[in-house]
Structure formats: structure tokens, C-alpha cells
Amino acid sequence: MRDAAFDTPGSASTLSRSPVVNDPLLDVRSLGFSAGGEKLLHGVDVAIRRGSRTLIMGPNGAGKSLLLRLMHGLLQPLEGAILWQGGRMNASARRAQAMVFQRPVLLRRSVIANLKFALTVRGMRGAKRADKVRSALETAGLSHLARRPARVLSGGEQQRLSLVRALACDPELLFLDEPTANLDPASTAAIEALILDANARGVTIVLVTHDAGQAKRLGEDLVFLQDGTVVETGPVETVLTNPRSEPVRAWRDGRLYLGPNTQSLNNYPGRKN
Numbered sequence: 001m002r003d004a005a006f007d008t009p010g011s012a013s014t015l016s017r018s019p020v021v022n023d024p025l026l027d028v029r030s031l032g033f034s035a036g037g038e039k040l041l042h043g044v045d046v047a048i049r050r051g052s053r054t055l056i057m058g059p060n061g062a063g064k065s066l067l068l069r070l071m072h073g074l075l076q077p078l079e080g081a082i083l084w085q086g087g088r089m090n091a092s093a094r095r096a097q098a099m100v101f102q103r104p105v106l107l108r109r110s111v112i113a114n115l116k117f118a119l120t121v122r123g124m125r126g127a128k129r130a131d132k133v134r135s136a137l138e139t140a141g142l143s144h145l146a147r148r149p150a151r152v153l154s155g156g157e158q159q160r161l162s163l164v165r166a167l168a169c170d171p172e173l174l175f176l177d178e179p180t181a182n183l184d185p186a187s188t189a190a191i192e193a194l195i196l197d198a199n200a201r202g203v204t205i206v207l208v209t210h211d212a213g214q215a216k217r218l219g220e221d222l223v224f225l226q227d228g229t230v231v232e233t234g235p236v237e238t239v240l241t242n243p244r245s246e247p248v249r250a251w252r253d254g255r256l257y258l259g260p261n262t263q264s265l266n267n268y269p270g271r272k273n
């Protein structure tokens with residue numbers, strides 16, 4: 001049931017509000033966050049549909065990573081609320097979520113020890129844990145590297161390990177913050193395949209990306225952030241092919257958007273027509 005206290009409209013600059021989603025898995029309402037006297041997020045409404053793939057896009061500094069950390073409960077909202085299955089975020093809600101960062105965060109231990117540790121922390125032991133570890137290594141194509149120190153793996157292998165480690169904990173929702181930003185096409189394809197496979201098995205995906213191609217390959221719903229607020233939301237194809245807001249149009253056309261009172265730079269030096 002919606003709480004009337006959260007039903008305040010978002011920012012006036014919001015051109016396309018989130019469509020009404022019945023029973024969202026995660027519901028961000030009128031979210032605001034400030035630090036150092038600066039408003040970093042304001043009036044953010046995002047509804048994550050259960051089982052969906054939602055993309056968060058927008059320029060550097062728009063607040064994408066911050067929004068992800070708030071949605072994952074790593075930070076507390078200063079305004080508005082984040083609801084998990086209609087209730088408050090709590091420890092059990094956080095355990096039902098996992099996060100993969102742009103730069104893999106791995107322990108100074110072997111590949112297999114990284115997997116074992118993540119499962120042990122979640123209370124898993126014995127044969128069940130061994131099965132999970134084996135299947136995660138196979139899924140990631142890392143069985144032959146199981147005893148190798150995780151930190152000597154290539155960037156692509158490290159990110160595959162981070163991803164299968166997150167998935168081994170059976171999250172209902174997986175956050176990914178630019179997981180392929182530093183990877184070559186083959187490594188990117190492997191990560192994308194793992195993401196799509198997890199989603200096909202029911203894991204809800206929330207992914208930050210800068211890559212329009214990746215957005216089209218992976219996305220269903222798109223949330224475009226600019227200057228800490230949502231400027232456009234909708235199906236990925238619709239938003240990217242027919243954007244209604246100037247920031248998204250500028251981004252699609254490769255122009256620099258400098259704000260509502262400034263014409264975006266479409267003739268800057270070096271621009272190719």
C-alpha cells in the first residue's frame with residue numbers, strides 16, 4: 001500500500017515519470033541525498049519491476065553510483081524512502097541483494113577461497129557450499145584457475161569471478177555498476193551472457209552503463225539521470241531512439257549538455273559530423 005507521505009511529485013524537470021508499477025520489488029520515492037552542503041540527488045522516483053532489467057544511464061557525476069549505493073542500503077536516504085517489497089529496507093532485504101562494482105573487489109586469496117568466503121559469510125557449509133563453488137567456477141569458465149590468486153587474474157576473469165560470486169549467494173536483485181567499463185569485447189560478451197542468464201533464472205537486474213549498445217542488448221527499462229535527478233524513464237528502445245528530453249537527445253547525438261540554460265555544444269572543436 002502506498003504511503004501518502006511519499007506521494008509528493010518529483011522534480012519539476014522530470015519529463016517522464018516512472019510508469020506505475022504494481023508491486024515493485026524495489027521502490028525509490030522522492031529520494032534526496034546531500035553531502036557537503038550540495039544536493040547530489042533530489043526528487044528521484046524509480047520503481048524496479050520484479051524480474052526486470054533496469055538500466056541507469058547518464059553523464060559522469062549524474063549520481064548513478066550514489067543512487068545504486070542508496071538502493072543497496074549502503075547509504076541512508078536523507079529525503080524520501082526506499083522500499084523493498086513494500087516494506088522498509090533492513091538487513092534481510094540487503095541480504096537479498098548483491099552488488100558488482102566497476103573495479104572487482106576481491107580478497108587477496110585464491111579464486112576458490114573468494115567464492116568459499118562469500119558463501120561462508122552467508123552461513124553455507126559442507127557439500128552444499130562445495131556444489132555452489134564448483135558450479136560458480138564452471139559458469140565463469142574459471143575451473144582451471146581455481147587455485148590461482150584472484151588478484152593475478154585478467155580484468156575479464158576478475159569481473160567474471162565477482163559476478164559469479166555475487167550470484168552464488170542467490171540474490172533476488174543484482175546491482176552492477178559499469179561492470180564492463182574496462183573490458184574488451186570478448187570479456188564484455190561473457191559478462192553480458194552471465195547477466196542475461198541470471199535474469200532468465202529470475203534475478204532482477206539493475207545496471208549502470210555508459211554504453212548505448214549494451215543498453216540495447218541488455219535493457220528493458222531505462223532511467224536517465226542528469227544532475228542528480230531523473231530526466232527521462234521508459235523502455236530502453238523508446239528512450240534511446242526517440243528521447244523527449246534535451247539531456248538524453250544531447251547524449252544520444254554525442255553533444256555536450258551543459259545545463260537547461262545553456263545550448264549544448266554541437267560545434268565543439270574536434271566534433272565529427
Ligand SMILES: Nc1ncnc2c1ncn2[C@@H]1O[C@H](COP(=O)(O)OP(=O)(O)O)[C@@H](O)[C@H]1O
Pocket residue numbers: 035036040058059060061062063064065066067
Ligand atoms: N559520499 C559522498 N560524499 C560527497 N560527495 C559524493 C559522495 N558520493 C558521491 N558524491 C558526489 O556526488 C556526485 C555523483 O557521484 P556519482 O554517483 O559517483 O556519479 P556517477 O553518475 O558518475 O556514478 C559527484 O559529484 C560526486 O563527487
Ligand SMILES: [Mg+2]
Pocket residue numbers: 064065066177
Ligand atoms: Mg559511477
